Each structure stands twice: as C-alpha cells, then as structure tokens.
Amino acid sequence: MTGDPHVESHAGSPQPIMLRRSTALRVAMAAFALLVSCAVCGAAAPHCGILQAVGFAVATLAILMLGMxxxxxxxxFVLKxxxxxxxxxxxxxxxxxxxxxxxxxxWPHLFLVMAIAGCDGKGRVHPLLIPADSLSPDSFRELAVKARRGAR
Known part of the structure; x- marks a missing residue:
C-alpha cells in the first residue's frame, strides 16, 4: 500500500493506475497563455495605447492562468x-x-485520448486525455493497448 488513503480506498478495484501532473502539458498551456497575451497586447496597442494594451494582456494572462x-x-489522479x-x-x-x-x-510518446461513453447516463461521449509523462512508459504502453482493445 502507498500510505495515501485516497489510493488505498481504490485498491480493491481492478488495476489502479496513479497519474502524475504532466510537466509537458503545463509548459504547453503556459506558453499558449503567454503567446495569446502578447498577441492581445500587439493587437490592442495601435488602437488604445501601450499602457492600456499591457493592461489587457495582463488581464488575458490572468484569465488563462486561472483556467489552467x-x-x-x-x-x-487514479485511473482504473x-x-x-x-x-x-x-x-x-x-x-x-x-x-x-x-x-x-x-500520438506515440506524447499522449493518449480515450472516448468514454456512459459517464453521465445521457449517452454522451467524454474525452479523457492522458499525457505520456503522467505515467511510467510501461504503464502508458499498457494503457494504450487496453484502450485499443476496449475501443473494438
């Protein structure tokens, strides 16, 4: 057992897989937020002045970071x-x-996206994104094989 009560409560279920937070996904989202903020500043500056454009860029960055x-x-945190x-x-x-x-x-060595049906009782399909760096390479390969088999 891991000592983590949240993980131990799922130990009796089939194959629990613990996920780490993805560094690559965090970096990509932060880079996107910075790029969009710079674009907002560049687009707004000719129309309202540099100070107001910087204010818009900072507000955009804050909103995107809160969304992140x-x-x-x-x-x-745990997949079964x-x-x-x-x-x-x-x-x-x-x-x-x-x-x-x-x-x-x-996308080999990057991420796996699974379409999961039956989550909400309404028959809608929900995506589940699993970045490769959130698991060990062996667990990622195993999960990809199980996803491939489950999708058949």
Whole structure:
C-alpha cells in the first residue's frame, strides 16, 4: 500500500493506475497563455495605447492562468481499467467519470485520448486525455493497448 488513503480506498478495484501532473502539458498551456497575451497586447496597442494594451494582456494572462488551474484541478489522479470500462477518480476519491471505451487516439510518446461513453447516463461521449509523462512508459504502453482493445 502507498500510505495515501485516497489510493488505498481504490485498491480493491481492478488495476489502479496513479497519474502524475504532466510537466509537458503545463509548459504547453503556459506558453499558449503567454503567446495569446502578447498577441492581445500587439493587437490592442495601435488602437488604445501601450499602457492600456499591457493592461489587457495582463488581464488575458490572468484569465488563462486561472483556467489552467481549474483544468488541473479537474484532472484524474487514479485511473482504473477493468473488463467493463474505465473509471477516473480525483485526488479526494470522487468519481470523475466512468464508462466504456468507445474510441481512442494515440500520438506515440506524447499522449493518449480515450472516448468514454456512459459517464453521465445521457449517452454522451467524454474525452479523457492522458499525457505520456503522467505515467511510467510501461504503464502508458499498457494503457494504450487496453484502450485499443476496449475501443473494438
């Protein structure tokens, strides 16, 4: 056991896979936020002056960073892959989604996107993005194989 009560509460379920926060995804989101903020400043400066344009850029950066933090909080901490589908749980042990894998896409060595159906009882399909650096290479390969099998 890991000593983490949130992980231990899921230990009886099929194959729990712990996820780390993705450094590559964080860097990409921060770079995007900076690029968009610079674009806002460059586009606004000729129309309203440099000081006001910088204010717009700072506001844009703040909004995008808050969105990034909200996205990070919604990401799963533990995945469980079973014969009947996949379930994702938050750090607090709350179920984020559960259902059958109905599709997947993989960009080798970068990330895996799974389409999960049956999460909300309305038949909608929800994406689940798993960056490669959030797992060990062996776990990422195993998850990709299970996603491929589950999507059939």
């Amino acid at each position: 933090l909200a996205y990070e909080r919604r990401q799963p 892959i079973g014969p009947d589908g996949v379930a994702a749980f938050s750090r607090a042990g709350e179920a984020l989604l559960a259902g059958h894998i109905v599709g997947f896409s993989q």
